Amino acid sequence: MNKFIREHVRFTNGHDPTKDITIRFGKELMLRHIIGGGYWWNSDGQIVSLGASSRHWISSNLEDFYVVLMGGSRTLEDNDYQLQKIKEGVCAVFSYKMSSSTANPYLVGKARNQNGEMMIDCYEISDINTSMQTIRTRLISESYPLSQLNTETVIDMHITDSQGYQIINVCKFGSYWFISEHLALFNHYSEELSAFFNRS
Incomplete structure (x- = not known):
């Protein structure tokens, strides 16, 4: 990181470089969160994300966008752990090979x-909690070898409620964006869930 710190220092007035660099890196971190599909609270208290037109523009100008606004030649790391290795206990969305x-x-x-x-082990999407931004799933009798599946995205589904349902935190790891964009491709999902994402 020394190279990038020195680059930032060149554009400060030199009075408080530590503060200036921290603010600059903080802004870049927020920008990475936004363009990575992250969510934030707007001034009206609503959870929002990057719009479709902005996502399209970024994908069309990806190389120049990262060079100009995201710190030059730095490689984007998998900060959301989307590409982590599938091992025992990891939850994810899969597709059939x-x-x-x-x-x-x-x-x-x-x-x-x-x-x-x-x-x-497969889980069926049951219902949602709109206030908590969570999806409840239940274990079904289907299981497949990992070798027969492709990993689409890792999800946070590690909490079990009092009724035995597994809870998906849709605001973590960009799950909300992924599920809303691909809902029609899920094997099991409720009409309530479809209405929620369509409304959002």
């Missing part, structure tokens, strides 16, 4: 080790 459907369906699953092979 061999699907006869033109629209490859998605499933919510949790990894477990079975005799040295990683298996994915």
Whole structure:
């Protein structure tokens, strides 16, 4: 990071470089959160994210955008752990490697080790808590070897409620954006969930 700190110092007045660099890095961190699909509270107290037109512009100008606004040649790290290795206990959205459907369906699953092979236990999306921004899921009788699946995105689904449902925190790891954009491809989802994302 020394290279980038020196670059920032060149554009300060030199009176309080530590404060200036901290503010600059903080702004970059917020920008990374926003363009990575993160959510924030707006002035009206609503949870919002980057609009579709902005996402399209960024994807169309990706290389220049990062060079000019995101610190030159730095490589974007996987700060949201989206690409972490699937091991026992990791929860994610998966798709089938061999699907006869033109629209490859998605499933919510949790990894477990079975005799040295990683298996994915499937969960059905049940309902939502709009105030808490969480989705409840329940375990169903389907399981697949990880070797038959593609990992689409890692999700936070580690809390179990009093009724035995697993809770997805849709505001973490960009899950809200991913699920809302691909809801129709999920094998199991409720009409309530569809209405919630369509309204949002």
